[in-house]
Amino acid sequence: MRSGIGILVGTALLSAGLAACSNSSGSSTTTTKTAAATAAPAMKTTKVMASSNGLAVYTTNCSTCHQSDGKGAIGPPLAGNPVVTGDASKVIHIVNGGLTGTISVNGKTYNGTMPTWRGVLSTGDIAAVITYIRSSWGNKTGPVTSAQVSSTP
């Protein structure tokens, strides 16, 4: 007798559960659509904030040698460096392929080795980090795109 009621209640709960399931799967489709619609402006925001991604790339890959304030250490300063804020294709070429040999930055001589970044970082990350160094620590130059990075030798 008791187990009979148990089965009945169980069945009732099960079908209620199934009904709830098909209900919620119907409404979850609606929820997904709403989420996708709100995700679109969020992605736009991410694109605009490409320089914050550049900061992350810089902190991970460049700050050991150039310092987080861009004043340089093993590598020359990037802050107030006319090469960094000058011709975009030259900076891209240097970051893509690395640099060796004697260079002069604001009257000081450097003779070290800068590693190659092409193939190590994505073109998007290289574009973001160059955009970052061209617009940080008082540097004020416009962004560089990943299309420019991939088309520059």
Ligand code: HEC
């Ligand atoms: C292992 C140390 C090291 C790391 C890491 C490094 N650099 Fe360099 N970088 C150098 C050195 C050393 C030079 C100068 C090379 C020379 O003396 O010829 C240089 C030169 C440069 C120059 C050219 C400056 C000029 O005046 O010509 C730029 C631009 C630059 N680095 C950007 C970056 C960026 C962006 C990153 C990160 C993706 C980075 N570097 C990571 C060591 C480094």
